[in-house]
Amino acid sequence: MDEGYIKFQAEQVAGSIVQPAEFDQLNRARTELFDFGLIGSYDNGIGFGNLSLREQGQHFLITASATGGERVLRFAQYCLVESFSPERNLVRARGGLPASSESMTHGAIYAASPAVQCVMHIHSRVMFDALLARPALHTPASIPYGTPAMAQAVSSLVKNQRQLPVLFVMAGHDEGIIAYGAEIDSVKQLIVSTFLEITQHA
Ligand SMILES: [Zn+2]
Numbered sequence: 001m002d003e004g005y006i007k008f009q010a011e012q013v014a015g016s017i018v019q020p021a022e023f024d025q026l027n028r029a030r031t032e033l034f035d036f037g038l039i040g041s042y043d044n045g046i047g048f049g050n051l052s053l054r055e056q057g058q059h060f061l062i063t064a065s066a067t068g069g070e071r072v073l074r075f076a077q078y079c080l081v082e083s084f085s086p087e088r089n090l091v092r093a094r095g096g097l098p099a100s101s102e103s104m105t106h107g108a109i110y111a112a113s114p115a116v117q118c119v120m121h122i123h124s125r126v127m128f129d130a131l132l133a134r135p136a137l138h139t140p141a142s143i144p145y146g147t148p149a150m151a152q153a154v155s156s157l158v159k160n161q162r163q164l165p166v167l168f169v170m171a172g173h174d175e176g177i178i179a180y181g182a183e184i185d186s187v188k189q190l191i192v193s194t195f196l197e198i199t200q201h202a
Contacts, residue, residue: 006089008146010065010098017080017094020061022184026053026118027073029188030063034071036195038122041069048123048175052106053184055080060110060119064097081107086151101146105170108151109180112158116180118187123175130198131169131177138169145173154178165190 030051033039039049047068052060064079079095084107091107093099106119132138139153150172157168158180165181167190181187 008101009088009090010100010103011090011092012079012098013082013092013094015094017061017078019075020053020055022053023061023075023078025184026051026061027075029120029184031072032188033120033122033191036192038124038191038195039068040123045069050100050102050106050121052081052103052119054110054117058083058107058110060106062093062099062103062106064095065100067097086148089146089148104146104151105154105178108154109158109178112155113161113180115164115182116158117182118184119178119180120187120191121176121178122191124177124195125175127177127195127198128169128175131194132171136169137166138171141171143170143172145170145176167191167194 041047047066049068050063052062054060060081061078062081064077067073067077076096079093079097079099081091081093081099081103084091084104086104091099091103102121109116109119143149143153165179165186167179170176179187179191
């Protein structure tokens with residue numbers, strides 16, 4: 001991360017969280033994306049990819065930090081983000097595991113559009129390169145991940161869209177792609193159909 005930025009902090013709030021009715025659907029979508037290699041971990045062990053689901057208001061359930069490498073997650077590997085501040089680079093979440101810095105981008109999307117219920121962040125070399133070559137919808141390459149500027153850029157991108165679901169590239173976050181929408185399955189389907197369309201023509 002660039003100098004001058006406040007170090008990311010994940011604050012954990014004690015207490016249990018209630019499993020939402022759509023949890024199994026969300027977790028199954030995650031496993032499907034894992035099987036396509038769009039969520040997982042790199043050779044160095046660092047995990048990538050996360051899914052979230054809006055709960056009440058701006059609260060959202062999200063896969064916890066460092067869970068990318070596991071094919072099937074348990075509910076205990078999710079946490080509930082209760083507040084976040086891009087300016088202070090701080091996320092406050094309830095649950096047994098900390099939220100990742102990527103939670104900030106999810107939060108910025110929920111805050112920008114009340115219709116959004118689900119956000120998925122995946123990594124894909126082939127999709128990233130193919131979509132930027134078109135060029136598809138993307139945040140500027142000059143804006144790195146996990147910064148207040150990224151939260152700002154994502155927020156204005158979301159506010160400019162008139163339809164759901166939406167898929168865009170974070171050009172400043174290598175391999176980083178986000179999709180969001182009003183339902184779990186429409187968001188997952190947009191990712192899978194885009195992936196298949198690109199890989200079948202590659
Ligand atoms: Zn990422």
